[in-house]
Amino acid sequence: MRVDLFDFDLPPESIALRPARPRDAARLLLAKGRSAPLEDHVVRDLPGLLRKGDVLVFNDTRVIPAQLEGLRGEARIGATLHKRIDLRRWQAFVRNAKRLRDGDVIAFPAGVGAVAEERGDDGSWTLHFLGDEPVEVLLERAGQMPLPPYIAGKRATDEQDRADYQTMFAAQDGAVAAPTAALHFTPDLIAALDVAGVARETLTLHVGAGTFLPVKVDDTTDHRMHAEWGTIDAATAERLNAARAAGGRVIAVGTTSLRLLESATGEDGLIRSFSGDTAIFITPGYRFRAIDGLMTNFHLPKSTLFMLVSALMGLERMHEIYAHAIAGGYRFYSYGDSSLLLPSA
Template sequence: MNVDLFDFDLPAERIALRPVRPRDAARLLVATGDGAPFGDRHVRDLPQLLRRGDVLVFNDTRVIPAQLEGHRGEARVGATLHKRIDLRRWQAFIRNGKRLREGDCIAFPSEVQAVAEQRHEDGSWTLAFSGEEPVEVLLERAGQMPLPPYIAGKRPTDAADREDYQTMFARQDGAVAAPTASLHFTPDLVAALDAAGVARETLTLHVGAGTFLPVKAQDTAEHRMHAEWGRIDAETADRLNAARGAGGRLIAVGTTSLRLLESAAGEDGVIRAFEGDTSIFITPGYRFRAVDGLMTNFHLPRSTLFMLVSALMGLERMKAVYAYAVGNDYRFYSYGDSSLLLP
């Protein structure tokens, strides 16, 4: 499909630079696939919007401070780690790296150093970190939270982002971008969902910086997604299948949860244990196997994530959703409001 089909106008003032407080006070636009009028609600209303037996599926990845600023000689170099290769090597996107050569050493703050080992076809590099400390320890010392470029370009990262850009479910280190739909949840909201009989499950997908890369191809068939590592254990898969078999709906909280669920599901709709990389790219025409709905924030024009929600709800329906959101002052992107999409 032509990428231009997924374009829309978004005023700059609709981009949220800070989250609302409390988190579950964010607005929630409810859209169904039957053409019914949109609902203007709040995230804290979820217990009234879901049914007993439904399951919310969260991503428990934890964002690491994967943004590094350093020097190669006299030249400043920025690195955003986006995928672990092994204990000491990460794949990274490099800013101002045109003159970087294999074997060059990059010096980061707090005596953290890395060697540029290999340049990849997409322009990213393999960085090998020096020393014996785990790379995560080095990042805590030298790194910053990797805010999305549409926020970082408008204000500096600060101490508040260490908490704001982390979900309450974060357990597994490895993401360089937050599963932002889960940012809206609070202990009080989770307790209310428990009381309403709405179950929850977790999986892990380490979100990479590739999620922010623009689609440069003119046709979706020519775009290649960056691989991200994920895992669903057998016990979780069994519980999800049982819930669905009993009539409950599986509602993915965030596109990351949705993409991993769909990667783990077979043609028969059965979710199986999964561990490894996925580069699934969901566009209109895709037949969903595992999910019955999606809670997600509002995404960029021409992005793979807007393509995904258009596949779930239909392109014209999603264009109407986004036009309504813009016209009614919904806040967009990672720190913005949310939507509940029920096809």
């Protein structure tokens, strides 16, 4: 499909620079099927919008301080880690990369250093962190939270972002971008969902910075999707299959949860255990096998994530939903409001 079909105009003032407080006070746009009227809610209404026996699936990845600023000699080098290779090496997008050569050492703050080992075909660099301390410890000392470019370009990262850009489910270190749909959840909301009989499960997908890369081709068939590592265990898969068999709906909280669930599901519609990389690229025409709905924030024009939701709801319907959201003052992107997309409701 032509990439320009997924374009739309978004006023700059629609981009949220801080999250709603409390988190579950964010707005929630409910879309049922391809023709039902759109409904305006807030996130804390969610227990009344779901059914007893439904299951929400969360991503429990934890965002690490993966944004680094350092020096190679006198040259300033910026690095955003985006995918772990092994215990000491990460792939990174590098700013001012033309000043780097294989074997150069980048000096980051607090005595943290890394060797630029080699440049990849996609322009990223492999960084090998020096020393014996775990890389996560080094990043806590020298790194900053890697806010998306549409926020970082408008304000500086601060200490509040260390809490704001982390979900209440965060447990497994490794993401360099938050699974933002889950940022809206609070203990009070979870308690209300429990009372309503809505179950929850977790999986892990370490979100990479590639999620923010623009689509630079004219046709979706020419786009190369970035890979991310994820895992879902056999017991979780079994419970999800049982919930669907009993008539419950599996609703992914965020596109990251959705992408891993679909990667772990066979043609027979059964979710199985999964551990490894996924580069699944979902565009209109895709047949969903694992999920019955999606809770997700509002995405960038011509992005792979807007293509994904268009595959779920239909391109024309998604343009209608986004036009409603823009006209109604919904806040967009990572710190913005949310939507609940139920294609068969």
